[in-house]
Amino acid sequence: MLSEREKQFMQYWEANRDRENRWQQQLLAGIPMGLLFSLPVLAIIFTGKLWYQRADMAMNAMASPYVLIVAVFVITVFVSIFYKRHQWDMKEQQYRQLKAREELEAKEGDA
Template identity: 40%
Template sequence: MLTEKEEAFIKYWETVRDKKKKTFYQLLVGLPVGLLFGGVILFNFLSGWYKRADMINNSSSINAVVIIAVIIIAVFYAIFSNKFKYDQYETKYKELLYKKQKND
């Protein structure tokens, strides 16, 4: 027997699962958190607290490489975290459907 909360989750996930599976949607939803994560890395690199990294930064034009790397990290984090969350919800959904079928 499923609880009311589990039934509500099944109904919710049936309506939004196709939309949340799309990679573009996962990118748009996760990009703010990914950019925040990448921004912290960029701030840490440009703050100058680590003198050796600061010397390397000043001696060559590595800023473009760092910015590209931060963007790649942000996009990867955004997509990966949402795909992981999607897989968790999908697994929960399938388990609840199995439990519902077993009880019926």
């Protein structure tokens, strides 16, 4: 027998699974997690001036700030979409397991 919470999840997921599978929705919803991964890169680079001046000189000689901005943007987008895609897969797996359990219980109830 499915619990009330499981039934509520199944109703929610049936109504929203297609909306949450779009990459635009995944990007917008996952941006906080993407920033959580990419902003420490900036923090390390900008505080590197304080604790290791030689590495800072080497970084300034090799990389432009535009490359750094693009890299942080790419990291943010990748992590945000990947994170939400993984969450979607986990919810879809849970939904399918509950659906299979519901169908099995219906068959056992008929027999």
